[in-house]
Structures are given as C-alpha cells and as structure tokens.
C-alpha cells in the first residue's frame with residue numbers, strides 16, 4: 001500500500017490492482033463486517049476521475065464516509081487512513097439501477113435460476129448497484145403476503161440494494177385496500193398489471209381501469225406488461241394446430257401489433273382516469289412509437305426498453321439449434337426486425353423512452369426444455385442484469401447516439417426519479433448514497449456465458465464485444481468490485497422503500513385534474529314536448545339509429561356538424577367542448593389541451 005499523499009495532511013491507502021484472483025465470496029460469507037480485506041472501508045476517496053451526472057460532468061474527487069457521499073470537488077481535505085481509489089482517465093458515475101428483474105421467480109412450473117444472491121452479485125459485476133424486482137402474488141393470493149415472501153427471499157441474499165414493485169394479478173376490493181397498505185406501510189410505489197398470461201395473471205379492461213384508478217388514489221405508479229393475452233392464446237392454439245411447436249411459434253403468435261395494441265389500450269385506459277403509466281419491457285418499434293406519440297399528446301407515460309431489446313433481436317427464434325432459439329424466449333418477444341435495437345436506442349437517446357431494465361428472468365437449458373415439444377411451455381425469460389450497462393454503453397455511447405450524461409440518465413438517474421428515490425440514488429452529490437461505478441470507457445470485453453457471473457448457462461449477448469467496464473464498483477461506500485473481482489457478500493444489500501406521490505410522476509397531476517375538471521353548461525331547462533315511449537323501454541331514436549315514422553326525435557344536446565361526438569378524436573374533452581360547437585365555453589374556464597403537458601416533460605428527461 002502506498003501511504004503517500006499530495007494533500008499534505010492526509011495519509012491515503014492507494015488501492016493497488018490485485019493480480020491474483022482471490023476466492024469469490026460465497027453466500028456463507030454473509031455479514032462480513034465493514035472491513036473486507038483488512039482495509040477500513042468506511043472512508044474512501046475516489047480520486048482523479050471525471051464525475052458524470054445526468055446534467056453535468058466535472059473533474060472532481062469524491063469523498064465517502066459511512067456509505068454516504070460527503071464531498072465532491074478538487075483538493076478535498078480528508079482524514080488520515082482514507083482509502084484511495086485511483087480513477088484517472090475513468091468516468092465516475094452513479095451505480096446503475098435495473099428497474100426490472102425477476103430473481104428466483106416461481107414461473108411456468110419452475111424457478112428462475114438466478115436468485116437474489118447470484119443475480120445481485122452479477123449485477124454488481126456489471127456496474128448495477130440496485131435492482132427493482134417484482135413480488136407477484138398468485139391469483140387470489142394476498143398482495144401483502146406476497147410482498148413479505150419476496151422480502152424474506154431477498155433480504156437474506158441480496159448483495160446490492162433493491163426495491164420491489166408488486167403485481168396486481170387479480171382484482172377485488174381487498175386488493176385495492178392492500179395496495180394502499182403497501183404504499184403507506186411497506187415502501188411500495190409501483191404496481192404491475194398484466195395484459196397477457198391469460199388464465200393466470202391477466203387482467204381484463206374493467207379490472208385494469210379499477211387498478212389504474214386505485215394507483216392514482218394512492219399516488220402510485222401503474223405499470224403494465226402490454227400484450228394482448230386473448231390474441232396470444234388464440235394464435236398459440238392455431239400455431240400448435242399447424243404443427244409449429246418450436247420457439248419461432250412464440251414470436252409468430254404475438255407479433256408487434258399485439259404489443260402495440262395493448263400499449264395503446266393501456267395508455268388510453270390510464271389517461272381516462274388520469275393515472276400516470278409506465279410501460280415495462282418495450283420490445284418493438286410499434287410499441288415504442290405508441291409511447292412516444294402518447295407523450296407528445298401529453299399523456300404521463302414512461303417507457304422502459306430492456307438490455308435484450310436494445311442489444312439483440314428476434315431472428316434467433318429461427319435458429320436451427322432448439323436450445324439457442326429457446327434461450328431467447330421471453331414475453332413480449334424480441335422482434336425479428338433486426339433494426340429494432342437501433343430504433344429503440346434512438347428513442348432512448350432522444351428522450352422518448354426514459355429508463356432501462358433487463359427483465360432478467362433466467363432459465364437454464366433443462367428448464368427451457370420443459371417446452372421442447374410445445375413453445376407455450378418454454379419458461380419465458382432472458383438474462384441481462386450483468387451486461388445492461390455495457391450493452392447500453394456500446395450501443396448507445398460508442399455508437400454516438402448518447403453522451404455520458406444521457407447514459408447516466410437512462411441507466412440510473414431517471415429510474416431514481418420515476419421511483420422517487422432521487423437524489424439518494426442516481427446522483428453523485430453530497431448526501432447521496434455512495435453507490436458509484438468507476439467506469440473504464442476504453443477497456444473492452446467479450447460477453448460470454450463462460451465468464452459471466454450469472455447462474456444461467458446461456459447468455460443472449462454471447463460473443464458481443466463491448467467497451468465500457470466497471471473497474472471498481474462501490475456499493476454503500478464499500479468496494480465490492482475491483483479489477484474484475486467481485487467481493488460482495490450475501491445479505492449486505494438493503495431494501496429501499498419507494499415513497500408514494502412521486503413529484504416527478506405526480507407533479508403535474510393535481511393541477512391537470514383541476515384544469516380538466518368536467519363542468520356542466522348552465523342553461524334553462526327544456527320545456528318543449530317529449531316523445532312518449534311505448535312503455536317497453538324503447539331507446540331514444542338517435543341511439544338506436546332506427547327512425548320510426550310516427551316517432552318524434554329529440555336530442556339531449558345540440559347535434560354537431562359531424563353528427564355526434566367521436567371519442568377517438570383528440571379534440572373531444574370531458575368538459576363537453578367540441579371543436580364544432582358554435583358557442584365557446586366561458587373564458588374563465590381554462591380548457592387544457594392534451595398537448596399542454598409536453599413542455600414539462602423536457603425538464604426532467
């Protein structure tokens with residue numbers, strides 16, 4: 001150890017890269033004290049690097065004490081005995097936040113092979129210091145019980161911090177009450193609804209509406225898995241009847257429009273009840289276009305592409321090797337259009353899409369083989385938690401689509417903002433958690449299942465050469481990855497509560513509700529003749545479309561030139577105003593165009 005210091009008063013331990021690879025930590029190493037390797041790790045100085053936040057870059061040192069960033073700047077005064085990590089020529093970035101994982105998920109008859117230990121350890125290896133997983137109750141099961149089950153699984157094993165989203169996989173009044181309990185008492189601010197997986201987790205439109213309404217009431221973010229499960233069920237049946245039993249059938253029974261239709265429907269339903277919406281795993285150009293155009297119309301909607309959709313494509317489903325093809329099976333599927341990753345990356349770079357996850361849900365060959373004769377039985381899911389940062393750096397930054405600030409935004413900061421844990425997470429600033437990656441933008445590696453840290457035996461990015469390597473990963477102020485060596489221990493991560501009523505999500509909602517509130521037209525009551533119905537409950541003529549010769553027509557409001565209200569026309573407002581009304585509303589009533597929200601969106605992302 002080099003004890004010299006260029007700051008006079010300070011004695012620093014300089015970390016010398018270790019050449020010999022020590023034994024990787026094992027689960028039974030849990031509860032290792034704050035000293036790993038004999039070095040006091042409660043004080044750390046990251047020196048000589050370029051600090052990158054989502055909105056600025058600066059050459060600065062970062063001083064950390066007890067897991068919190070205490071100083072950022074040059075010529076810092078730090079106490080003796082502080083350990084130093086040399087970051088010259090490196091970027092110093094906020095640790096990655098993977099918004100979407102499924103560690104050890106019980107799914108399709110088996111359990112995802114990467115659990116909260118191997119999954120979070122792999123996450124750290126790649127520069128991700130926090131994951132957001134999903135507690136998914138079975139239909140009829142208590143959401144709170146599912147939450148506690150996931151907490152028990154995760155707390156004992158996680159090597160990095162984690163938060164939970166909770167699935168609303170069925171609906172009842174009790175579910176609504178539990179959603180409130182989870183937000184008020186258990187640190188949950190996001191609920192995922194499934195529009196696919198018919199007969200297990202799928203919700204119909206009525207229950208989706210109820211869930212969205214409830215999310216809004218409790219200040220939570222509604223998330224959807226957007227695919228039309230009814231179409232998938234019907235098409236799967238057809239494929240199997242045609243003798244198409246291989247993985248290609250998985251994509252063919254759920255083409256892009258099946259995802260785009262559900263994405264659009266979810267946006268419409270959420271917007272109708274004024275609920276902010278988050279589309280998980282955006283997999284296709286068409287679905288991304290829906291998110292982008294709804295945002296332009298002023299919807300509060302966020303889109304999350306994943307490492308898989310940004311880094312590879314669905315041509316693999318036609319691979320001659322069944323195991324290779326099956327390894328890519330996930331829902332919604334990767335798209336056969338090979339241009340998809342480039343397209344999604346462009347939207348992510350320019351702000352149409354905001355966050356990135358992985359949907360990491362891994363199954364090894366023998367598990368995938370549950371569907372060897374029937375693609376509908378192949379457990380859905382792929383890897384990504386370890387490689388997300390490198391894949392996005394390679395496809396996003398090295399390609400010239402985004403600068404390092406945008407990289408930080410889409411891999412960390414935006415997630416922290418959307419899920420209301422910013423600036424504790426997602427920023428390098430005084431007071432923030434010391435979850436930091438010393439990123440080597442020039443080094444390269446070749447991704448392979450042979451060398452990755454995940455438990456799964458396949459890697460969908462196999463053979464991809466990527467720039468951008470996490471040379472050091474600091475989690476809660478501890479160096480947990482150093483020169484390729486992962487020294488994390490199970491149970492050292494913490495659950496991060498996500499508070500409801502996130503200002504970045506709900507900041508516009510109250511005002512919008514007020515200005516969009518429906519208001520009636522004050523008028524004198526109608527006092528003319530009214531058609532007498534024949535007592536058999538016949539409907540008024542303009543609704544039935546049948547004009548009886550001896551029946552008098554009446555209208556409850558004046559007819560429009562177009563003959564009525566077109567609900568698909570964005571000029572329709574719940575306030576009752578239509579563009580062809582002759583009489584405009586009172587000027588004191590502010591009618592807000594759906595486009596009014598767009599200027600605000602630019603502020604945060």
Ligand code: URP
Nearest residue numbers: 225330331359361380381
């Ligand atoms: O294929 C996938 N996506 N597996 C995990 C479950 C889900 O839908 O997110």
Ligand code: ZN
Nearest residue numbers: 225280281331
């Ligand atoms: Zn999903």
Ligand code: ZN
Nearest residue numbers: 100101102359
């Ligand atoms: Zn998922």
